[in-house]
Amino acid sequence: MKYLFGLLLVLCMATSAQARNPLDFSLLKLGNDPAGPTLLVIGGIQGDEPGGFNAAGVLASHYAITKGNVWVVPNLNFPSIINRSRGLHGDMNRKFARLDKADPEYDTVEKIKSIILHPQVDMVLNLHDGSGFYRPKWETSSRNPLRWGQSVIIDQSAITAPRFGNLAEMAERAVDEANNALLRSEDGYRLKNTHTREGDSEMEKTLTYFAITHGKPAFGVEASKDFNTPVRAYYHVRVLESFLRQAGIAFERDFTLSPEGLDAAMRRNLHLAFHNGKVQLDMDDVRSTLRYVPLSRDAGTEFTSSKPLLTMVDEDNGFRVYYGNNRLTRLVPQYFDYDDSLNALRLTVDGEARSTPIGSVVPVRDAFEVAAEEGYRVNVIGFTRQGLENECGVPIRRADIRDAYSVDNAGDVYRVEVYRGNKFSGMVLVRFGGQTPAAVAQHAVAGDEDTLGR
Numbered sequence: 001m002k003y004l005f006g007l008l009l010v011l012c013m014a015t016s017a018q019a020r021n022p023l024d025f026s027l028l029k030l031g032n033d034p035a036g037p038t039l040l041v042i043g044g045i046q047g048d049e050p051g052g053f054n055a056a057g058v059l060a061s062h063y064a065i066t067k068g069n070v071w072v073v074p075n076l077n078f079p080s081i082i083n084r085s086r087g088l089h090g091d092m093n094r095k096f097a098r099l100d101k102a103d104p105e106y107d108t109v110e111k112i113k114s115i116i117l118h119p120q121v122d123m124v125l126n127l128h129d130g131s132g133f134y135r136p137k138w139e140t141s142s143r144n145p146l147r148w149g150q151s152v153i154i155d156q157s158a159i160t161a162p163r164f165g166n167l168a169e170m171a172e173r174a175v176d177e178a179n180n181a182l183l184r185s186e187d188g189y190r191l192k193n194t195h196t197r198e199g200d201s202e203m204e205k206t207l208t209y210f211a212i213t214h215g216k217p218a219f220g221v222e223a224s225k226d227f228n229t230p231v232r233a234y235y236h237v238r239v240l241e242s243f244l245r246q247a248g249i250a251f252e253r254d255f256t257l258s259p260e261g262l263d264a265a266m267r268r269n270l271h272l273a274f275h276n277g278k279v280q281l282d283m284d285d286v287r288s289t290l291r292y293v294p295l296s297r298d299a300g301t302e303f304t305s306s307k308p309l310l311t312m313v314d315e316d317n318g319f320r321v322y323y324g325n326n327r328l329t330r331l332v333p334q335y336f337d338y339d340d341s342l343n344a345l346r347l348t349v350d351g352e353a354r355s356t357p358i359g360s361v362v363p364v365r366d367a368f369e370v371a372a373e374e375g376y377r378v379n380v381i382g383f384t385r386q387g388l389e390n391e392c393g394v395p396i397r398r399a400d401i402r403d404a405y406s407v408d409n410a411g412d413v414y415r416v417e418v419y420r421g422n423k424f425s426g427m428v429l430v431r432f433g434g435q436t437p438a439a440v441a442q443h444a445v446a447g448d449e450d451t452l453g454r
Helices: 002-018 050-062 078-082 106-116 167-179 207-213 229-246 259-267
Strands: 028-030 038-043 063-067 069-073 123-130 151-154 190-193 218-224 250-253 271-274 279-282 289-295 303-305 310-315 318-323 326-335 344-349 352-357 361-364 367-370 377-380 413-420 423-432
Touching: 028 050, 028 063, 038 050, 038 106, 038 229, 050 063, 050 069, 050 123, 050 218, 050 229, 050 259, 063 069, 069 106, 078 310, 106 207, 123 207, 123 229, 151 167, 167 190, 167 218, 167 229, 207 218, 218 229, 229 259, 279 289, 279 423, 303 310, 344 361, 361 367
Parallel strands: 038 069, 038 123, 123 218, 151 190, 289 326, 361 423
Antiparallel strands: 028 069, 063 250, 151 218, 271 279, 271 303, 310 318, 318 326, 344 352, 344 367, 377 413, 413 423
């Protein structure tokens, strides 16, 4: 129940952002402890760092906070994320000291500043992926003081703050705890103090320095770009959980803390919904293109997603769906006026009659049949029978439907659409196989190494 509540909160918050713009960042608030500490976690300030924003996305979608509070912004620079760019309009993490109002990212920066400065926020973590491995002394070309990966970064040793001002002490503990759970001994974390106030003009422009100069303890966390995304996310989560414990924030998670467990968590429960949930599209192992999707003309701004890193944007007379920086599918719409009169379909599934809410995903082991509803026409996409215009009252098996019309690559999921006259009334998805499996993995993205970090 706790995880369900957390998911509903994620859906609610993500929906409010997407109603404005599908690439607005999301603020997810987990926990309900007014007297407890609040940690703000930010991912995606640089769009080519999937370890950081995926770790933040997993925190938003797969954790229950049982003591204290966690606020999560997993997709701060969403346009750069979907374009796999460090920054479409320059480096956003260099825009926190001075920024012209004409800058395309001015509003985004001002909004995140206001969240950082919210009285409830006690501490800030900014998650990054950095090049190589930071080491205080030169070891190799990829392990030296100029690298950023595998480090916890502070701008100075301490600040005056009501809570958590002992920056160096907390960062050292996070480093130690991460180093107790290394996948390889050579992956070790180090503390990196940039001593920003002593004249580092680049670091003076960053989000964490803005935070500490306004009395908010802040840390940068870097995983190495030498790793693939699940391994980066693993190390981010190790460091993140150390800060949660140090802050006195209690939590539960619904996955095994390993690269494999994180990989599965990132990729499961991906779906988009339209028209108040009456149209749902499963994005697990989705085909590269879905054609003739029944949508309204405002679908591009009025949809909900199951996770904050899942979004949809206009593209080439259709829509492109992204999860983080992975392109999942292209939707080619067929536009309809919507009819709101139908809330459920009567189905017989494997011999059992049931009422199925419109928008559901229905597991089918052998066969299903849609009961006739007066005034409505059923169209099972991919099923045809000569002389049959209304495809209700007919038992349908997987072998009766053409594989090419499935929603997923495996050929298990199919659309059952319902119409009233010329209007679209909604649909259900049927998934052959008897149960709804976990999401099939999308491609993990490992970023190219560069010499830039935070």
